[in-house]
Amino acid sequence: MSCDQTVICRCEEVTMSEIQETANRYKCSSREVKLRTRAGMGPCGGRTCRSMIDRLVEQVGGPSVSHEVPLSYRPPVRPISFGVLGGEAK
Amino acid sequence: MKSMRVEHHPILGDMEKQQRVTIYFDNQPYEAYKGDTIASALLASGVRTLRVHEDKETPRGIYCNIGHCFECRVTVNGVNTVRACVTSVEENMVIESGKSFATSSQKGGQL
Numbered sequence: 671m672s673c674d675q676t677v678i679c680r681c682e683e684v685t686m687s688e689i690q691e692t693a694n695r696y697k698c699s700s701r702e703v704k705l706r707t708r709a710g711m712g713p714c715g716g717r718t719c720r721s722m723i724d725r726l727v728e729q730v731g732g733p734s735v736s737h738e739v740p741l742s743y744r745p746p747v748r749p750i751s752f753g754v755l756g757g758e759a760k
Numbered sequence: 761m762k763s764m765r766v767e768h769h770p771i772l773g774d775m776e777k778q779q780r781v782t783i784y785f786d787n788q789p790y791e792a793y794k795g796d797t798i799a800s801a802l803l804a805s806g807v808r809t810l811r812v813h814e815d816k817e818t819p820r821g822i823y824c825n826i827g828h829c830f831e832c833r834v835t836v837n838g839v840n841t842v843r844a845c846v847t848s849v850e851e852n853m854v855i856e857s858g859k860s861f862a863t864s865s866q867k868g869g870q871l
Binding site: 751 | 813815816818820823824828829830831833841
């Protein structure tokens with residue numbers, strides 16, 4: 671297996687090459703990579719792949735890439751269902 | 761299938777016999793012991809695929825095994841997105857594997 675085919679975001683099944691191609695083509699931030707590929711938008715909330723996406727974009731990047739908007743953390747810290755959030759008994 | 765449990769460990773000793781429970785995974789009964797997680801009980805029974813990816817249909821199972829990655833999510837007693845690796849087994853628990861939502865599996869888009 672080529673390392674390009676390494677799955678970076680397992681939730682959305684986005685490979686290393688998809689992330690690199692997107693970053694290369696659009697010269698964009700990791701947040702834009704996320705929005706274009708869905709990497710980091712799965713059920714784990716990007717907790718597994720966030721730092722890898724950031725690093726890959728950084729490697730491709732060069733000076734034209736802005737890191738003003740990194741992949742952000744948003745509450746809740748852990749993914750939970752709306753039911754639990756709404757007070758449903760566990 | 762033969763159990764994959766380590767029953768006699770050179771350092772940890774013999775496996776203590778725990779209370780046996782039965783769980784159902786995709787309508788098949790499996791043996792488990794009290795204190796098992798869903799993932800450990802199924803792995804001991806030789807089940808390594810807990811679901812398939814919703815879109816790509818590729819198999820998924822235990823990945824981080826500490827509740828971090830949500831790779832082992834299954835449906836338990838009708839509740840979805842339950843992590844098999846951090847959920848303890850209970851008697852007669854009904855577990856369903858994650859299925860694909862891919863359009864290719866929906867017979868040409870017909871629901």
